[in-house]
Amino acid sequence: MGRYIGKRVLHVAWIMLAVSFLTFLLSYLSPGDAAMKKLNAQGVAVSEEVLEKTRESMGLNRSFLVQYGDWAWHALRFDLGTSYKDGFPVAEKLLKGLKNTAMLAVSSILLSLLVSLPFAFLCALKKDSWLDHLIRLFSFMGNSLPNFLISVLLVYFLCVRAKLLPVVANKSLSGLILPCLALSIPICSRFIRQFRAELLEQLGKPYVAGARARGVKSRYVLWNVLHNASISILTIIGLSVGTLLGGSVVIETIFRWPGLGKLAMDAITNRDYPVIQGFVLLSSLIYVTVNLITDVSYHLIDPRLREGEGE
Amino acid sequence: MSRETILEVSALNVGYGDQVAVKDLSFSLLRGEILCLAGESGCGKSTVLKALLSLPEVNRFSGEVKLLGTELSALRERERRETCSEKMGMVFQNPGASFNPIRSYRKQFVETLKSHGKYDKASFKSQVEKAFEKVELKDADRLLSQCPYALSGGMNQRMALALAMLLGQEILLCDEPTSALDATIALQVAQELKRLRDVSGISQIIVTHNLAMAGFLADRIGIMQGGRLVEMGDADQILHRPQHPYTRSLLAAIPRLGEFSGKEKEEVRDDP
Amino acid sequence: MKRKKTPSSRALVRLWIFLALAGLLVLLSLLAPLLCPNDPYATSSSVMNHAPCAEYPLGTDRYGRCICSRVLMGARTSIFSATALVAITFVVGTILGMLAGWFGGIVDTIIMRIADAFLAFPQMVLAIAVAGILGGGMLNAMLALGVMGWTIYARLARAEVLALKKEPYVQAGILTGCGPIKIMVGTLLPNMLGPLVVNAATQVGVMMIGIAGLSFLGIGVTEPQAEWGSMINLSRAYVQLAPWAVLAPAGATIITVMIFNYLSDLIRDCLDVGVEK
Numbered sequence: 017m018g019r020y021i022g023k024r025v026l027h028v029a030w031i032m033l034a035v036s037f038l039t040f041l042l043s044y045l046s047p048g049d050a051a052m053k054k055l056n057a058q059g060v061a062v063s064e065e066v067l068e069k070t071r072e073s074m075g076l077n078r079s080f081l082v083q084y085g086d087w088a089w090h091a092l093r094f095d096l097g098t099s100y101k102d103g104f105p106v107a108e109k110l111l112k113g114l115k116n117t118a119m120l121a122v123s124s125i126l127l128s129l130l131v132s133l134p135f136a137f138l139c140a141l142k143k144d145s146w147l148d149h150l151i152r153l154f155s156f157m158g159n160s161l162p163n164f165l166i167s168v169l170l171v172y173f174l175c176v177r178a179k180l181l182p183v184v185a186n187k188s189l190s191g192l193i194l195p196c197l198a199l200s201i202p203i204c205s206r207f208i209r210q211f212r213a214e215l216l217e218q219l220g221k222p223y224v225a226g227a228r229a230r231g232v233k234s235r236y237v238l239w240n241v242l243h244n245a246s247i248s249i250l251t252i253i254g255l256s257v258g259t260l261l262g263g264s265v266v267i268e269t270i271f272r273w274p275g276l277g278k279l280a281m282d283a284i285t286n287r288d289y290p291v292i293q294g295f296v297l298l299s300s301l302i303y304v305t306v307n308l309i310t311d312v313s314y315h316l317i318d319p320r321l322r323e324g325e326g327e
Numbered sequence: 328m329s330r331e332t333i334l335e336v337s338a339l340n341v342g343y344g345d346q347v348a349v350k351d352l353s354f355s356l357l358r359g360e361i362l363c364l365a366g367e368s369g370c371g372k373s374t375v376l377k378a379l380l381s382l383p384e385v386n387r388f389s390g391e392v393k394l395l396g397t398e399l400s401a402l403r404e405r406e407r408r409e410t411c412s413e414k415m416g417m418v419f420q421n422p423g424a425s426f427n428p429i430r431s432y433r434k435q436f437v438e439t440l441k442s443h444g445k446y447d448k449a450s451f452k453s454q455v456e457k458a459f460e461k462v463e464l465k466d467a468d469r470l471l472s473q474c475p476y477a478l479s480g481g482m483n484q485r486m487a488l489a490l491a492m493l494l495g496q497e498i499l500l501c502d503e504p505t506s507a508l509d510a511t512i513a514l515q516v517a518q519e520l521k522r523l524r525d526v527s528g529i530s531q532i533i534v535t536h537n538l539a540m541a542g543f544l545a546d547r548i549g550i551m552q553g554g555r556l557v558e559m560g561d562a563d564q565i566l567h568r569p570q571h572p573y574t575r576s577l578l579a580a581i582p583r584l585g586e587f588s589g590k591e592k593e594e595v596r597d598d599p
Numbered sequence: 600m601k602r603k604k605t606p607s608s609r610a611l612v613r614l615w616i617f618l619a620l621a622g623l624l625v626l627l628s629l630l631a632p633l634l635c636p637n638d639p640y641a642t643s644s645s646v647m648n649h650a651p652c653a654e655y656p657l658g659t660d661r662y663g664r665c666i667c668s669r670v671l672m673g674a675r676t677s678i679f680s681a682t683a684l685v686a687i688t689f690v691v692g693t694i695l696g697m698l699a700g701w702f703g704g705i706v707d708t709i710i711m712r713i714a715d716a717f718l719a720f721p722q723m724v725l726a727i728a729v730a731g732i733l734g735g736g737m738l739n740a741m742l743a744l745g746v747m748g749w750t751i752y753a754r755l756a757r758a759e760v761l762a763l764k765k766e767p768y769v770q771a772g773i774l775t776g777c778g779p780i781k782i783m784v785g786t787l788l789p790n791m792l793g794p795l796v797v798n799a800a801t802q803v804g805v806m807m808i809g810i811a812g813l814s815f816l817g818i819g820v821t822e823p824q825a826e827w828g829s830m831i832n833l834s835r836a837y838v839q840l841a842p843w844a845v846l847a848p849a850g851a852t853i854i855t856v857m858i859f860n861y862l863s864d865l866i867r868d869c870l871d872v873g874v875e876k
Contacts, residue, residue, distance in 0.1 A: 034716035039728075046732040156864075160857045162808040164815045164828070165849055168835050176839050226425030227439075229380055230490070231412025236438040240427045262723025266812060280724075284731030284818060292728055299724045318429050320476050 017322060021312055028304050035300045036091060040084045042296075043289045050076055053287045054100040091297065097290040099283075106294040109279060114298070117268070117275030121260045123196045125253065128204040136211035137238070140219055151208065158205030163263045167198040167270045195271040199263050203256050214248040215241060247314050254310035261299045330357040333530055334379075334498060339390030341378040347388060348374045350554045356498070359528045361521070363545035363562070365538055365577070371554040372534040376500045379532075380415060381407045395497070413443055416491035420503040422483035426475040432486055433471035436493065443494060458492035461527055462519060481512035488523060499523075501533040505540055517544055538581055542566050550574045614869050617862040624855060625682075628674040635668035639825050648841035658843040660834055666847050672825035673848060676737070677855065681807040684741050684748065689799050692749035696756025697783050700764070711757070714750040722747050726809060730818040740819035744809045751798055759791040793870045800863030804856045811852060827852045 043050075051070040055062050071077055075086065090097065096106035135155075139148045158166075174194070218224065218241045227237050264277030272278065276295060283291035315321050334356035342348040349371040356362055364372045377385045379392060381399065392399045394414060399407050419425035426435055436455070440446035447454075452467075459467045462485050475483055484504060491499055504520070505513035521544060523529055535541055541548050542562055549559040550573065558571040569575045627634070636656060643663030651658040657667040699710040717725075722744075729743035760783075763769055772782045811828030813819030820826035822833070827848040834844035 031716060031719045035719050042732055160860045161853060162811055164812055165852060168831055168845060172838050222424040223427040226419055229382060229417045230439050231442055232439050233442040236442060258721035261721040265727050296724060296728045300720050303721050304719050319474055320429060
């Protein structure tokens with residue numbers, strides 16, 4: 017088991033190397049002069065001299081690989097440079113944003129799980145009943161709506177028409193409700209569809225028929241089903257973290273939630289490339305780590321996998 | 328020596344959906360008897376077992392089943408299933424798959440016991456050891472900690488039998504219990520089944536397409552064709568003096584070591 | 600071995616209905632310039648945020664532009680760009696996946712490592728970053744979404760090729776000296792198309808939502824080009840004054856995406872194949 021974790025961590029390290037390279041490449045390839053962008057972001061008037069001096073200080077006259085190496089080396093020590101706009105360390109800004117986004121993300125996942133698991137079970141157990149069709153209809157609709165659309169509609173119906181909730185988020189609980197709902201609806205819909213499929217597959221397996229024939233009570237049968245389905249379920253949850261990270265950009269912008277996503281969007285508007293780079297790097301790191309954890313957890317759930325190591 | 332009739336089936340018609348798979352089935356099972364239902368694929372023999380257990384996927388159209396004197400159709404569905412699964416145990420063709428392959432036997436045994444209201448934490452260990460003894464399994468603790476995927480087919484089959492012993496079931500319904508096993512292991516399991524009957528008096532209905540196995544195990548054999556019971560009698564009589572033409576053709580179709588055509592066999596069979 | 604069941608007649612009927620609906624949408628978007636009641640780009644300070652009326656069937660936005668016309672033109676943008684994007688990523692991804700699966704070895708390693716690296720990024724994060732850094736515009740938005748989009752087809756195609764390589768009829772083809780390209784195109788491709796097409800159909804909806812999302816954020820299709828996402832963004836501040844300016848493009852997005860999504864579900868049901876989660 018230890019060897020397996022070691023291999024996976026190595027794989028993550030290589031992936032992050034590639035990710036950091038691509039991210040840096042992205043900024044590097046962007047149109048325009050980096051020094052110019054920095055000065056513009058600060059609102060400084062640009063002259064040839066100032067431009068040249070800035071280029072020197074930013075190390076832009078070095079080769080690409082040297083620049084990348086320098087940035088990557090600093091990144092390893094959690095130094096992601098400073099923001100073009102206000103000079104604050106990027107890492108600091110990201111961490112602050114991360115706390116808030118984490119609050120939003122965790123509550124969204126919890127809410128989605130709380131709603132989707134029971135519904136998925138219901139649908140799987142009562143396959144093709146009117147209830148199954150109704151729930152699937154709603155989950156289909158939720159899945160087809162872009163998250164920004166859901167947010168706008170939520171704002172329209174709950175804030176403008178019904179005046180139930182404040183439009184602009186404050187960090188209190190009531191400010192969390194709307195963005196959390198907006199993030200949860202598409203995720204919950206996807207969960208229902210995919211969990212249902214997985215549960216149906218498990219319910220068709222011979223051990224379920226065997227247990228029922230032996231008179232095992234439903235609640236134990238379902239617990240066994242949940243146990244075996246949990247590998248798939250964890251995978252799906254892990255993948256949804258990616259959706260959350262992407263969705264947070266839109267949702268946090270709409271509701272002005274001070275998280276990573278809003279930080280990224282502001283950085284894009286201000287052409288604050290160090291922050292954008294840091295955001296992409298951090299998001300990927302989170303995504304890859306979460307999927308690493310789910311991968312490793314498979315081995316805890318399915319002992320058959322523990323023996324297939326070293327392949 | 329008269330033994331009590333523990334199972335009585337009269338004019339049973341069951342099937343799936345609207346299709347009748349078993350037509351007009353009547354037979355009875357004595358305590359301590361091993362009855363084999365033999366026939367080719369699709370003749371309905373597995374359906375009989377599922378119907379006896381009152382599994383929900385099987386529709387009962389008409390007929391009666393009396394288990395230990397209780398008329399099953401008189402009971403409500405839930406009661407019926409509870410009674411059936413309490414008194415009758417099922418042994419499957421692929422034992423490793425009929426249990427959850429990735430959870431320990433201990434957890435699954437406990438869950439089954441709890442479902443039948445027979446779990447007692449204090450006496451669990453001793454009960455298990457007694458049951459394992461009956462099926463000649465040692466090292467109960469280690470075996471219980473294993474998951475089905477890690478054990479061989481023969482071992483898993485024994486664990487299934489051990490569970491039946493643990494539950495104190497009186498009838499064992501076996502659906503092709505040896506068909507998925509290698510020849511030597513199959514023989515071991517068959518011997519185990521026979522021994523169980525001898526030691527604990529548990530009755531068995533064994534469904535198989537392997538007439539040789541039926542000959543080894545059974546007291547009585549019933550031949551099924553197209554959902555009907557075409558012949559039923561003592562094992563000896565069925566195998567050596569079959570009356571029904573279908574039974575004869577089934578027996579003739581068995582390849583025997585040293586013979587090369589079915590014709591020779593048929594001539595041998597016709598001797599009184 | 601997967602058991603293939605023939606789709607029920609009900610499922611086939613539904614499939615044809617939704618294929619027709621999707622076709623109708625494509626037709627509408629093609630004919631958009633002819634169907635617009637007004638010039639979609641013409642602003643007018645006298646009819647800003649005007650309610651729906653005879654002249655402006657869906658009202659006007661804050662610049663006085665006809666919403667109905669812009670929704671129709673937006674259909675063109677969304678549907679075309681999404682299908683074009685899916686087509687391109689489909690071709691590129693499938694080719695790369697087939698090469699990786701067929702030749703194996705170093706080719707396989709390189710292609711799959713690159714795919715792995717791209718898959719490490721959450722899709723929308725990368726798309727937003729790429730679109731944001733490269734600046735707005737339809738092409739940049741498509742590039743942003745496409746840079747990861749090919750990986751789905753590549754992985755799937757590779758898996759299929761690896762499985763099919765072992766089939767006896769493929770082995771026979773190799774033994775009789777057929778060239779790799781002939782085998783790949785003639786034999787492998789037709790047998791692989793099922794799951795690939797299902798994924799492609801699903802991706803149309805995903806790409807549409809992606810483009811709309813990027814445009815909503817201002818880094819996709821930009822003003823004054825008509826696009827549903829950017830229309831919603833533009834008018835959401837005025838939603839109290841002129842809800843139709845938001846609801847019309849919203850409704851169009853919902854209907855279109857749902858039709859394409861349901862269509863992809865039907866295709867999958869009829870082909871009876873699994874879809875990558």
